[in-house]
Amino acid sequence: MVEIRLTNTRTRRKDPFQPLDPQNVRLYLCGPTVYDRAHLGNARPVLVFDVLVRLLRHVYGEGAVTYVRNFTDVDDKINARAAATGRTIREITDETIAWYHDDMDALGALRPDHEPRATEFIPQMVAMIGHLIERGHAYAAEGHVLFDVRSFPAYGRLSGRSVDDMIAGARVEVAPFKRDPMDFVLWKPSGADQPGWDSPWGRGRPGWHIECSAMSEALLGPSFDIHGGGIDLQFPHHENEVAQSCCARPEASFANVWLHNEMLQVEGKKMSKSLGNFFTVRDLLDQGVPGEVIRFVMLSTHYRKPMDWTEAKAREAERHIEKWFYALVHAGYSRSMVRVLKEGGAWKPLDAVVDALANDLNTSGALAALHEFDLSGRAVQLAPFAASLDLLGFVSDWDEIGSIARIGVSSVGDHPANERVAMLLLARQEAKRMKDFATADRIRKALQDVGVELRDMPGGGYSFSLPADFDERKLDELIR
């Protein structure tokens, strides 16, 4: 069996992965707070975990992995959005969850086995909070329940900080009812205009961290294998989860492996609304950037390094995707072809790809192995390459790879001018066939002048892409 090694934030080492139960490998990923479209940074942990889950299923078996990712649907940002729009919280969260599914589906991310909503696990949270109070790890004060960080000596271990150092750094606002400045909220009171649930401490709502402790325990048990999220969640969110879960269940281990991905930047800068470089996954998809291209760019940087999204990378990624998919289409790949190859036992990803992924999810190394593969063979010879693409999650539908590769006169995206350009390409092809090179060159020139990228692919196909600022009227003038 392939040995998977993962960098564990808890041990600060790259350790061999040992599942608690190889028949049921269990993972939990902190999901989104659902009040708005997912931005590009939100996609990174999703894709990292997607590849991890695919790898684990490859190694331990399709049915041997349970993947949980939550939706945080109770949060002050959601309340604010509801107040600002006059809509109900449920409308907003339902809509946002639907968007999230659309966007992550477009990136080829598998749906988790469970996607619990925080609001569906309030009783479990209340029970866990009560348990923490009983055990002397939490206390009620002025309608709040707070976790007592001094009661948990290991507090700070996951993120490598000490309570005293953090207080010395003193940038936390200290509520007067806190015993210690670092104590954090498990439960807080709700006003009449805020969502709330009855509890032993009055009507209120949960603090941010308790939901993940409660839901992971409910769905995966008090001890499970892998817990992940962005590095920014390491403190305080994950630290607090550890404190809650380990104090509520001292006999259990909670998460054995902690996986944290580094942040995303855009053109070398932190993505932020003030810098004007903030965009969502949907923005990119609407601009015609295929989900496969977004995935490629994401996987081209190791998850523990800051990832810089640039247009240059997206362009480069698009070239590779088109080239790879083109080769597969040319070799006859389709759903039925893949079925035949699987039945024939040819469906095995490249060892170099699996080995790279097993080495702390070296997705960049996996892509490098794909670059080296000879694409000139026929379907059976390309099967290891295709199975590798499949393992990396690049293919949702083998019948669609042709259109993603923009083969022939087809194109992706829904630009209204695609049809026009396609017609012109056919006209050019006909002109070339008639040796009317003047006409052929005139069409090419016109397309080039409006910025259409045109390529003849090996085997006689055509590929084109429209520029972002494509202007159809200009094309009309030039063609006339």
Next chain:
RNA sequence: GGCGGGUUGGCGGAGAGGUUACGCAGCGGAUUGCAAAUCCGUGAAGACCGGUUCGAUUCCGGUACCCGCCUCCA
């Protein structure tokens, strides 16, 4: 102020104490009515200063610079 991470060839980006990463661009060639694409080949690196070692870009220490977290954030 506290904590953590990074610095690789023109650009992007990996692994490994000693052997070609890989991609893009460049250069040379093949192919093509022309262009692009495609195919083959090829030069180029490890912030700085010390230390360990037969040998370090890879381990250790220091310096500089960059980034993130400590407050909602993936």
